[in-house]
Amino acid sequence: MCLAEVKKNLEARGFTTGIFATAAEAADYLDSVIDRTTVGFGGSMTLQQMGLYERLGSHNEVHWHWKEGAAERPAAARAAVYLSSANGLAETGEIINIDGAGNRVASTLYGHDKVYLVIGRNKLAPTYEEALWRARNIAAPQNARRLGKKTPCAVKGERCYDCKSPDRICRGLVVLWGPMMGMETEILLVDEDLGM
Ligand code: SF4
Incomplete structure (x- = not known):
């Protein structure tokens, strides 16, 4: 799949975009542009793989979904900048996320000055329908299994039931x-597999 084509389609929808050959290059970019601000992190294997919490935490106030403490998620929701990923991205530019607690998807819709979504090439699908299928039948079951949930997708196999x-x-x-209106959303397309 051609990342340049995806970029063009995302920009036609109003997203700011960038293409990065590697996750390390995307991490360098985020580390250079996010500085001395508050940053919320969604629960994202992509962000964890990139080591961004530790890296941005050296010069920003950071709050992560996966950190212990009742104050972490509300603090992440109030941050100026929010980072997350996607469960599926259509080549036509639709970005799909499925959530359980809702804080991650809520932050892609409202409450921040800027949202960055880091999306590896494995999240791409040619059409909206195929991206939705991926989110439901690949990303969600893998996450259920990772979290040790007692769901049929985690126990029986790799599809949604x-x-x-x-x-x-x-x-x-x-x-x-x-x-969303009033919120800049920048999509970092990474030409490597990242997250689930
Ligand atoms: S089986 Fe249940 S938990 Fe698993 S992907 Fe489907 S709806 Fe989600």
Whole structure:
């Protein structure tokens, strides 16, 4: 899949975008442009793999979904800048996220001056329908398994069973058709596999 084509389609929707050959280059870029501000981190394997919490934390006030403490998520929700990833990205530019607690998707919609979404090439699919399929049948089951949930997708195999389990992690679905009004959303496309 051609990242330049995805970039063009994202920009036509109003997103700011950049293409990076490696996750290390994307991390260098974020480390250079995010400085002396407050930064919220969504629960994202991509961000964890990139070591961004530690790196940005050396010169910013950082708050992460995965850190212990009742104050962390509200503080992340109030941060000027928010970082996350996506569960699926269509080549046509729709960005798809599925969430359980809702704080991660809420922050892609409201409450920050700027949102950065770091998206590896493995998240790409040719169409909106295929990106949605990926989010539901690849990303969500892998996350359920990683979290040790007792859901059919985690126990039986790599697809969604649209379960009614109390452990269901898929509680809400957000599709970004463009940046939300009043909030800049920058998409970093990385030509490496990142996250789930
Ligand atoms: S709805 Fe249930 S079965 Fe489907 S991916 Fe989410 S947790 Fe797994």
